[in-house]
Amino acid sequence: MKHDKPKYKQIIDAAVEVIAENGYHSSQVSKIAKRAGVADGTIYLYFKNKEDILVSLFQEKMGQFIERIQNATTSRQTPSEKLFTLIEKHFEQLSEDYHLAVVTQLELRQSNKELRLKINSVLKKYLDVIDEIVEEGIREEVFRENINRKLVRQMIFGTIDEVVTNWVMKEQHYDINNQAKEVHALVVEGLLKR
Amino acid sequence: MKHDKPKYKQIIDAAVEVIAENGYHSSQVSKIAKRAGVADGTIYLYFKNKEDILVSLFQEKMGQFIERIQNATTSRQTPSEKLFTLIEKHFEQLSEDYHLAVVTQLELRQSNKELRLKINSVLKKYLDVIDEIVEEGIREEVFRENINRKLVRQMIFGTIDEVVTNWVMKEQHYDINNQAKEVHALVVEGLLKR
Amino acid sequence: MKHDKPKYKQIIDAAVEVIAENGYHSSQVSKIAKRAGVADGTIYLYFKNKEDILVSLFQEKMGQFIERIQNATTSRQTPSEKLFTLIEKHFEQLSEDYHLAVVTQLELRQSNKELRLKINSVLKKYLDVIDEIVEEGIREEVFRENINRKLVRQMIFGTIDEVVTNWVMKEQHYDINNQAKEVHALVVEGLLKR
Amino acid sequence: MKHDKPKYKQIIDAAVEVIAENGYHSSQVSKIAKRAGVADGTIYLYFKNKEDILVSLFQEKMGQFIERIQNATTSRQTPSEKLFTLIEKHFEQLSEDYHLAVVTQLELRQSNKELRLKINSVLKKYLDVIDEIVEEGIREEVFRENINRKLVRQMIFGTIDEVVTNWVMKEQHYDINNQAKEVHALVVEGLLKR
DNA sequence: TATGAATGAGGGTTCATTCAT
DNA sequence: AATGAATGAACCCTCATTCAT
Incomplete structure (x- = not known):
């Protein structure tokens, strides 16, 4: 179950931080990835697309x-x-x-x-x-x-x-x-x- | 006062229609202009920018x-x-x-x-x-x-x-x-x- | 008829040159635009998408x-x-x-x-x-x-x-x-x- | 000689099938690996890169x-x-x-x-x-x-x-x-x- | 005033390849 | 030998705005 993997939660927490700080429309996937400490592509191993995050x-x-x-x-x-x-x-x-x-x-x-x-x-x-x-x-x-x-x-x-x-x-x-x-x-x- | 000019209201009414029909994110300036019956550039004679509309x-x-x-x-x-x-x-x-x-x-x-x-x-x-x-x-x-x-x-x-x-x-x-x-x-x- | 406009032919001729020189897979739209002397977006006033070029x-x-x-x-x-x-x-x-x-x-x-x-x-x-x-x-x-x-x-x-x-x-x-x-x-x- | 190893031929046969079914541009290495029944990384033990396949x-x-x-x-x-x-x-x-x-x-x-x-x-x-x-x-x-x-x-x-x-x-x-x-x-x- | 052709910055996503296990 | 999770570079297209006419 991917939801239990640490990176899944890492990315979600990073998304919360990034969106709270930059606003919805300035929260690029690459920004979330960087905050989560993973590569851009890694996001797509855990989420179908940006909306899915x-x-x-x-x-x-x-x-x-x-x-x-x-x-x-x-x-x-x-x-x-x-x-x-x-x-x-x-x-x-x-x-x-x-x-x-x-x-x-x-x-x-x-x-x-x-x-x-x-x-x-x-x-x-x-x-x-x-x-x-x-x-x-x-x-x-x-x-x-x-x-x-x-x-x-x-x-x-x-x-x-x-x-x-x-x-x-x-x-x-x-x-x-x-x-x-x-x-x-x-x-x-x-x-x-x- | 530009607010009294007919095109000002025309554009606003067009914006309401276009946004209601297409949704916020599909309501391009050019679409509003077309609906209002004016050229894209004309919009900018009455409004500072899209947000201003x-x-x-x-x-x-x-x-x-x-x-x-x-x-x-x-x-x-x-x-x-x-x-x-x-x-x-x-x-x-x-x-x-x-x-x-x-x-x-x-x-x-x-x-x-x-x-x-x-x-x-x-x-x-x-x-x-x-x-x-x-x-x-x-x-x-x-x-x-x-x-x-x-x-x-x-x-x-x-x-x-x-x-x-x-x-x-x-x-x-x-x-x-x-x-x-x-x-x-x-x-x-x-x-x-x- | 857009086919008669000079930029239409400009872009096509630029595409021939760029593709001949760089190969199909290295011929980005932006490269073709630059060669044609127009902005990237201008391409899309004359062509539906890259394939259409x-x-x-x-x-x-x-x-x-x-x-x-x-x-x-x-x-x-x-x-x-x-x-x-x-x-x-x-x-x-x-x-x-x-x-x-x-x-x-x-x-x-x-x-x-x-x-x-x-x-x-x-x-x-x-x-x-x-x-x-x-x-x-x-x-x-x-x-x-x-x-x-x-x-x-x-x-x-x-x-x-x-x-x-x-x-x-x-x-x-x-x-x-x-x-x-x-x-x-x-x-x-x-x-x-x- | 790696060419005689069973996986070498497995991968090539998988490539033929995958390409025939999906077309060249939809034939990702991972798809070929899955069809061949090996891991993505295994491909690279037998072939230098995708072109080499x-x-x-x-x-x-x-x-x-x-x-x-x-x-x-x-x-x-x-x-x-x-x-x-x-x-x-x-x-x-x-x-x-x-x-x-x-x-x-x-x-x-x-x-x-x-x-x-x-x-x-x-x-x-x-x-x-x-x-x-x-x-x-x-x-x-x-x-x-x-x-x-x-x-x-x-x-x-x-x-x-x-x-x-x-x-x-x-x-x-x-x-x-x-x-x-x-x-x-x-x-x-x-x-x-x- | 009014036009509309032209501009060009900006971002989500894919996938060949690597490497720690 | 084998794995597969992780990487990160690369690109097409949209659309708000401008400006010469």
Whole structure:
């Protein structure tokens, strides 16, 4: 399995660094190869083409990302607590790897439609996690029953994503982890005073 | 003022069409020129460079877009009603111009960081409208006073944006206007049952 | 009609020179452009791609080549005289343009099957000229009636082609024009003494 | 002598197959190695470089080819009969090994000038066989005495080669063996009726 | 103003060959 | 002898921009 070979991960990590530093459109294969400490041709022993590096990067990194969030939302939590954990871990992981945050929030979105479709299919798993929590909340009658599940998912993801993007664009001038609680409150409580 | 010359608008409208039909990366200057019915060189009499076409496109189209939303949120509405109107007009305008929706939601995001920064400064005015409504809501004590205004703005914009993006990617298989009410409810009421 | 523009012919002539001097596989587009005195990109205003340069070169040059041979074989000649003229003009034209001879006899044959098919379709017209002369010879009962026309054409063309190729490979150390008469005699009279 | 080692022949036979099936330009060393059932590096224990595979292939295969023709033209035949045998055996051998015919008639000709020179030196022996027969014919006064021996050789070889090439390009839709008699007649008798 | 022919920099990918094991 | 992972040089083509007319 080539995914377990050290060079595979070397190249992916190099790609994250290079893209974070130079931006998507200035990240030539040769630059990634040099950073990974391999020859240009070696890239093509592990990846079909340049796009495949980016898709693999996303799969590899987001795979772990999502898994950790899934593991953190244990069964003993209430749906609302699970949502909090999801937001907390989301922020936590990205704040621990700023390069990755730049790449996923800003750079990879510059890719063409085809690549974005593949990226979306990776994200699908994350959205499924959200869907499950929402479903559970409705079942347990803590969330309103007359909500459109898909819209809720879009609100949750859209909110988290926008918050993270703003943080990344502000070049991490503040600690995003401090915002988990408030974001969670906004999402579950809404704006209205009671 | 060149902005009033007919060719200026011709070129921008051609750009919207060409980008919507061909995608960002297949929208060469020469293609836009041909669609606008002018020579390649003529483009450069009205725009500094290719990026300037896109920034101008965004300014021109989003300027109107925002203005209409501002006009619709009259002083006789409550803050919550204003938010509803904002969402309603946002959806309404994009559903009336699908090409523009594709361009702003999908294609223009493939541009580089620099262009996106300029786009963001155009969006600033839209965000200001949101901020004002939120501020008013707090002042009038209908919105909770202990919220982070910036986060609220990010939630509102992030939610709307995500909902629209999903609609565009589904190739308008449903009517997004029907969702304004629910999106508004989610944002102001939150998830929790009372 | 781009074929009449001066740069079209400039580029083709440059291609003949560059290929004759450097060989097919060392004839980069940029080398041809430089020799033609144009930018690399200009090539692509006149030709679809590199292969198109070579096909066009062959069409352009062989078109004239064949036309001259057709014009020289006038109706007042006997079939045998026509064959002589064909051979004579074939040798004459190539000996007047050694570069072209190198390109058509040696270099262009290194192209891939696809290109060779296109080249063959150009040669078709030349083979038609041979066929007609043979047909006429049989009709007028000066050539044997029991011959296979296609084989005769292959003998005539194969012989001429082999003679020319040998001459080109010997780097024109002798005058090929002196061989027209003998080649003609061999073809029409055969080897046998009578 | 490495030529006697089984892998030497394995690799050459693999090269013939791979080139016949994929064409010269799609016949990578690694493809030949895989077909031969050896590692890429092993190729270089038996051949200096890729070109050396092709030259060796030609030497090995054409060596046998020529030898069989020499053996078939026994001393009891007349010069004309010998020519017939030469043509007959030429056609026979190629029609028995279509792969080899494709490789020698079409694919190997796409090689560069240098390789073709080496190939020509292998062909030299074949041309010598022709020369001898012609010489004998003149000596025995059955062939015309005033012919240019070199031109005759070029006519004979050029004709045979062209006939074979046409047959190969027509993808053996007819039996080339049936043409030996006619080709022989054309070469020795010429076109003219008597 | 308007034209459009001409420019030329820039990069993903292949594949013959090497060499440590 | 045999392996096969690694190397890195080499090239066609696109397209934003210019400028003579």
